Amino acid sequence: xxxxxxxxxRGNLPPLSLHVxxxxxxxxxxxxxxxxxxxxxxxxxxxxxxxxxxETHPLCLDMVRVxxxxxxxxxxxxxxxxxxxxxxxxxxxxxxxxxxxxxxxGQRQGKTSFYMKCTGEEATSVAPAFALADDDMVFPSYRxxxxxxxxxxxxxxMINQIYSNRADKLKGRQLPIMYxxxxxxxFTISGNLATQYPQAVGWAMASAIKGDTRIxxxxxxxxxxxxxxxHAALTFAAVFNAPVVFNVVNNQWAISSFSxxxxxxxTTFAARAIGYGIAGLRVDGNDALAVYAATQWAANRARANMxxxxxxxxxxxxxxxxxxxxxAGYRSAQERExxxxxxxxxxxxxxLVALGEWTDEAHAEMDRELAEMVKAATKEAExxxxxxxxxxxxxxxxxxxVFEELPAHLEEQAEQAIRERRIKWPEWEE
Amino acid sequence: xSTIEEAPVSLHDAPSKRMNMIEAINDAxxxxxxxxxxxxVFGEDIGFFGGVFRATAGLQKKHGSRRVFDTxxxxxxxxxxxVGMGAYGLRPVPEIQFADYIYxxxxxxxxxxxxxxxxxxxxFIAPLTVxxxxxxGIFGGQTHSQSPEALFTHVAxxxxxxxxxxxxxxxxxxxxxxxxxPVIFFExxxxxxxxxxxYYDKPVEPWxxxxxxxxxxxxxxxxxxxxxxxxxxxxxxxxxxxxxxHVVSAVCAEKGVDAEIIDLRTLVPLDIEAVEKSVxxxxxxxxxxxxxxTSGFGAELSxxxxxxxxxxxxxxxxxxxxxxxxxxxxxxxxYFPGPVRIGEALDxxxxx
Numbered sequence: 213x214x215x216x217x218x219x220x221x222r223g224n225l226p227p228l229s230l231h232v233x234x235x236x237x238x239x240x241x242x243x244x245x246x247x248x249x250x251x252x253x254x255x256x257x258x259x260x261x262x263x264x265x266x267e268t269h270p271l272c273l274d275m276v277r278v279x280x281x282x283x284x285x286x287x288x289x290x291x292x293x294x295x296x297x298x299x300x301x302x303x304x305x306x307x308x309x310x311x312x313x314x315x316x317x318g319q320r321q322g323k324t325s326f327y328m329k330c331t332g333e334e335a336t337s338v339a340p341a342f343a344l345a346d347d348d349m350v351f352p353s354y355r356x357x358x359x360x361x362x363x364x365x366x367x368x369x370m371i372n373q374i375y376s377n378r379a380d381k382l383k384g385r386q387l388p389i390m391y392x393x394x395x396x397x398x399f400t401i402s403g404n405l406a407t408q409y410p411q412a413v414g415w416a417m418a419s420a421i422k423g424d425t426r427i428x429x430x431x432x433x434x435x436x437x438x439x440x441x442x443h444a445a446l447t448f449a450a451v452f453n454a455p456v457v458f459n460v461v462n463n464q465w466a467i468s469s470f471s472x473x474x475x476x477x478x479t480t481f482a483a484r485a486i487g488y489g490i491a492g493l494r495v496d497g498n499d500a501l502a503v504y505a506a507t508q509w510a511a512n513r514a515r516a517n518m519x520x521x522x523x524x525x526x527x528x529x530x531x532x533x534x535x536x537x538x539x540a541g542y543r544s545a546q547e548r549e550x551x552x553x554x555x556x557x558x559x560x561x562x563x564l565v566a567l568g569e570w571t572d573e574a575h576a577e578m579d580r581e582l583a584e585m586v587k588a589a590t591k592e593a594e595x596x597x598x599x600x601x602x603x604x605x606x607x608x609x610x611x612x613x614v615f616e617e618l619p620a621h622l623e624e625q626a627e628q629a630i631r632e633r634r635i636k637w638p639e640w641e642e
Numbered sequence: 643x644s645t646i647e648e649a650p651v652s653l654h655d656a657p658s659k660r661m662n663m664i665e666a667i668n669d670a671x672x673x674x675x676x677x678x679x680x681x682x683v684f685g686e687d688i689g690f691f692g693g694v695f696r697a698t699a700g701l702q703k704k705h706g707s708r709r710v711f712d713t714x715x716x717x718x719x720x721x722x723x724x725v726g727m728g729a730y731g732l733r734p735v736p737e738i739q740f741a742d743y744i745y746x747x748x749x750x751x752x753x754x755x756x757x758x759x760x761x762x763x764x765x766f767i768a769p770l771t772v773x774x775x776x777x778x779g780i781f782g783g784q785t786h787s788q789s790p791e792a793l794f795t796h797v798a799x800x801x802x803x804x805x806x807x808x809x810x811x812x813x814x815x816x817x818x819x820x821x822x823x824p825v826i827f828f829e830x831x832x833x834x835x836x837x838x839x840x841y842y843d844k845p846v847e848p849w850x851x852x853x854x855x856x857x858x859x860x861x862x863x864x865x866x867x868x869x870x871x872x873x874x875x876x877x878x879x880x881x882x883x884x885x886x887x888h889v890v891s892a893v894c895a896e897k898g899v900d901a902e903i904i905d906l907r908t909l910v911p912l913d914i915e916a917v918e919k920s921v922x923x924x925x926x927x928x929x930x931x932x933x934x935x936t937s938g939f940g941a942e943l944s945x946x947x948x949x950x951x952x953x954x955x956x957x958x959x960x961x962x963x964x965x966x967x968x969x970x971x972x973x974x975x976x977y978f979p980g981p982v983r984i985g986e987a988l989d990x991x992x993x994x
Contacts, residue, residue, distance in 0.1 A: 351726070383763045392762040399729060400762035404753045410719050411754070414726025414734075421682065421708050421732070428726070440746065444719030451714055613760045614799050616767070616822045619867075619911045 233472030237544040245552045253280035253499075254287025261512045265491045265519075272482035272492040275526060278501040279559050283566040289505040291343075295569040301342050301500055302560045302570070303578060305334040308358045309557060310582040311367060314590060315374055319388075319535045323598040324374050326388045330355045332530030332548070335500040335556035336461045337431070338362050343507035344429055344457075349419075351399045351412035351430040354389060355461065363396045367586060371593035376604065379596035383605045383613075405436035409445035409458070416449070416456035416514075427514040429457040429507075434481050434524075435466020438474045442484075446522070450488040455514035457507060458522040460484075461497065463529035468542040482524035490520045497525030498553040500560045526553070606642050607633060656858040662849040663834045666808035666857050667697045667773070670815040671735065673861050675705045678733060681819060683710045685720060685737030685773075694739060695775055695834060721747035721772065725754050728768045735819055741776035741828060742785045748793075755824040756799030771818040771825045776804075777885055777932055778969050779832035779842070779978060787969035789884075789933035794826045795909045795942065801825045801866060802909040806833070806887040807854035810907060813864030821866060830884035838885055839892035840980040867911035871920070875902040878926035878957075878991055881917060881943055883907065886930045886979070893984045899992065909939055917943070918950045925956040926991050932979060935963040957994030960987045 237243050256276045259267040278285050285292075293301075312329035319327040330337065337358030344350070350359055360370065369381060373391055376384035382392060392400035399415075402408060412430035419426050432442060437460050449456050460481045464471050474481070485492025491513060495506045503525060510521035528551045532539050564570030597603025611618060611626040618626075633640055661669065674681045683698060683705075689712040692699030702710040713720050717738055724734040738744045744751075755768040778787030794802045803818050803825055805811035811829065818825040832838045836846040849855035872887060877900040880890050887905045894901045902920050906913065921927045927947050929940040940961040947959055962979045970977055 349730075381763060382761065385763065386761050390761070392765050394762075394765040400758060400766050402754060402761075404749065407722065407725075407750060407754050410722025410750070411726035411729065413719075414723030414728075415730045416726070417723055418682075418727040418730035418732045421727075422730075440718050441722060441749075444714075444716045444722055447714050447716060448719045448723055613764050615801075615911075616759070620914070621912075 233470070233477055235470035235472065235543065237547060239540060239542065239544055241544045241546070243544050243546040243550045245550055248552060250552050251275050251277065253277035256287065256289060258288035258509070261509055262516055262518050265485070265489055268491040268493060268521075269486050272485055272494055273480055275494050275496055276502045276506055277496040277499055278505060279499045279563055283559070283562040285501055285563065289502060291501055291505040291508060293501070293504065295564065295567060297342070298560065298564055299570065301338060301504070302557065302564060303582070304338045304362045305358065305500065305557050305560065306579060307582045307585070308334045308338060308361050310579065310586050311357065311361065311370070314583070314586045315371070316535060318374070318590065324376070324388050325599055326535055327374065328354055328389050328534045329531050330357060332555060333461060333463055333497065333527050334358050335503050335560075336459065336497045336525040336527055339500045339503035340429065340457075340459065340507040343504045344511055345426065347397050348426050348511070349397045349399065349412070349415050349428045351408035351415070351428060352401055353405070353408065353431045353433060353436070353461070354401055354403065355433070356431050357389065357391070360391055360393065360396060360398055363398065365391075365393055365396050365398070367589035368592045371590055372596060375593060375596070375598045377593065377597035377599070378603045378605055379593070380605070383609045406432055406439035406441035408432070409441050410448060412456050413445045413448045413452075413454045416454040417452050420452070420455055425515065427455040427457065427511060429459065429511075431459045431461055433466055434460055434462035434464075434471050434474050434476065435469060437481055437484070446484065446488045446490065446520075449520040450490050453517070453519040455517070456520045457510040457514060458520060460522065460524045461527060462524050463527050465529045465533070465539070465543065467533040467537060468539075480524055482522060485522040490522060492522045492524075494524045494526060496553055497527030498556040498559060500556055501563070528553070656860065656862070658856045658858045660850045660855050661808045661857040662836070662855065663805070663808050663811050663829065664695060664697050666812040667815055667829065668699060668701070669857065670812040670819075671698060671701055672704065674735070674816060674819045675701060675709060677861060680731060680733045681709070681735060682727065682732050683735045683737070684713050686713060686715055686739045688712060688737050693737065695831065697773070698737070717743055717745070717747035718750060721750035721755065724770045724772070725750055725758065725768050728770050729758070729766050733819060734770045736770065736772055738772060738774040740782075740786050741774045741790055742788045744772070744774055744790065751794070751800065751824070752797050756797050759823070760799060767822055768824045769822045771815070771821070771827050773815070773827045773829065775831035775834075776828040777830045777832055778974055779838060779885065781971065781974060782969070783971040784968040787974065789931065789964070791826075791828055791909060792933060792937060792939045792942075795939055799824070801911065802828070803866060803907065804828045804830065804884045804909065805907065806830065806884055806905050807837075807852070808849055808857050809854045810864060810870065812857050813862050814866065814907060816861065817863040817866050820863065825866070828884070832885045833888060837888040840889035840978070840984070841892065842975050842980070864907070866908045867913055868907065869913035869916040870905045870907055871916070872903040872905050873901065875900040876924060877901055878928055879904060879917070879920040879924045880928045880930060881906060882930040883909065884932070886932055889980065890930050890984055893981045893988065896981070897985060897988060899988055914946055914950070917947065921947055921951040922954045925954050926994070927951070927955070928960040928962065928987060928991055930962045930979060930984060932964050934966045935961065936966050938963055957991050960991045962987045
């Protein structure tokens with residue numbers, strides 16, 4: 213029952229029509245990126261870190277870039293890192309990629325249920341990890357393994373978690389890659405989207421309440437920036453001037469939904485900062501030096517009590533969303549091949565080569581060494597089992613940590629779980 | 643009964659003051675803000691103004707605006723930042739202005755606060771206490787009257803606490819704040835000023851004339867998970883919490899029913915031992931709550947009593963609840979499980 217007049221009954225008013233965004237390219241389509249409007253490297257001004265937020269707002273519609281076509285670092289955003297730091301950053305990104313490749317294969321071999329690579333996006337986690345202090349608290353989404361690797365978390369521990377084996381520090385409770393490491397100031401990954409954003413603000417507010425010097429940083433995908441939590445976080449951060457760095461990793465795709473479903477047809481994600489009156493930067497997310505420089509700028513600003521910065525990292529998800537996804541079904545394979553911002557590892561490598569600080573041979577040798585290192589870590593982790601092969605944490609741990617103390621009803625349920633096990637396998641001993 | 647009269651002996655000599663529920667809650671917050679530098683209190687209108695129910699009156703002035711402050715109108719943000727503050731090491735006590743407004747924060751409560759300890763194997767915890775007035779009887783209409791406690795008791799990892807007296811409100815709130823797990827602390831707003839008996843057409847007695855309004859000064863706590871036997875009796879056991887504790891007490895007094903009335907005080911953890919012992923003694927069990935009936939906490943209580951006391955039961959378990967409708971404005975007393983509905987159920991169960 214409706215009393216709304218039918219569309220044709222309103223005189224000469226045009227019928228309303230719903231806009232449903234559609235990406236430019238679908239499988240098989242020829243890709244043309246000429247209209248992306250990528251500005252030249254080095255052309256963007258670098259405002260003072262303590263400037264009025266509004267001074268950054270033109271940069272929300274621009275793109276901070278440092279590495280140019282000739283692989284040289286140019287312009288005011290060049291962080292002027294020494295070659296040793298550049299090589300360490302390159303190595304960490306390459307290690308992240310080697311790790312991803314091996315874990316992806318491990319999932320295909322049935323060693324675990326699930327994996328997510330960050331291929332093509334390594335700079336958006338590794339470079340910020342280099343720019344932040346090691347004890348700044350990070351609230352990652354699910355594709356920032358580069359932070360943990362940069363902070364020296366042991367690969368074997370990561371693999372134990374991915375295998376949910378008996379050595380898994382998270383006791384086999386979390387989906388693979390949902391790491392947590394308090395010692396590395398790396399907040400437990402949720403798996404629910406965007407919830408980490410207001411939490412990062414709360415942590416930053418606490419740091420400010422206590423007169424601490426540490427700041428918080430958080431990551432979100434462009435797709436989940438549509439969640440209410442994103443806007444809650446930006447509102448609170450703006451209101452309380454929280455010392456937090458917000459990263460939006462715009463990798464163009466949220467599983468099969470292109471960025472248009474999060475609002476990209478109308479403006480950039482960095483431009484969200486404008487409405488909240490906080491600082492915002494839009495950076496070439498495949499340019500490790502630009503990402504480093506933007507993070508350093510935002511971190512210094514936050515530490516100077518100048519409040520939050522929103523950084524959009526413009527990048528491309530080179531592979532599927534996860535091992536459960538095949539992008540061939542919804543996007544053109546040419547997108548990756550033609551991506552105008554290239555590959556972050558190759559770009560940093562060519563920069564080091566151009567500086568005379570690195571060679572193709574050294575790079576090939578490093579890749580071999582890193583692959584071996586990951587392989588060795590995998591073998592080590594497999595000693596403690598892979599998913600579904602019995603070497604998990606004791607049954608009783610399933611009921612622990614729901615509360616600080618085990619309540620009576622959970623103790624009863626634990627006894628039942630163990631009884632069921634004994635009924636099925638009378639010889640079972642734990 | 644082992645579960646009653648748990649007030650520490652030392653308190654018998656402590657000076658006490660007559661307080662209503664609001665004053666007792668305010669006092670608990672003041673005590674904890676004073677004792678623990680990590681306690682922070684925040685929410686909509688709670689700072690300078692002191693809260694729409696005045697529960698935080700004077701706290702900002704005394705403890706400073708960095709520890710007691712207003713927030714944006716955003717419950718997702720209020721709970722979300724509380725989780726982050728907990729991860730830092732603070733002990734946040736956010737207020738949600740009405741329980742009816744808590745839903746935008748549900749994901750942060752259910753998926754985050756309740757699971758941090760589990761999913762991080764104890765690396766991160768969420769020691770927050772979410773205070774929120776709940777329940778009807780103040781002509782609040784459908785958005786200022788709900789009793790959503792069962793939504794929270796269904797979540798593994800959350801504790802749900804509901805005081806019924808000023809004495810309990812202070813002691814339980816202090817325990818909730820000190821607890822290292824997330825606690826939902828629902829305050830029955832109908833009894834903020836006096837123990838409402840369900841006779842809405844009669845004047846409400848102020849707390850000052852009620853025994854349980856004598857609140858000791860300073861610090862004391864009442865452990866979570868311990869029920870309180872309000873009245874010992876033989877005819878039947880009545881399980882209630884919040885406002886309904888006073889309503890059933892008044893109805894039983896009026897009808898001269900020798901009921902054993904148990905105020906659960908905390909729904910999770912539940913003092914099932916106290917319930918079991920009483921029902922096994924009386925052989926009859928009536929459950930009373932203001933919340934809607936279907937899948938209400940009464941359903942859980944009824945199931946557990948049946949599982950544990952079936953062979954002691956001499957009558958079907960009675961559930962007296964609100965109706966399965968939104969809380970109506972003009973007909974709020976038709977919704978409320980008042981003396982008539984309770985009386986009818988009492989007649990039924992006592993005749994059985």
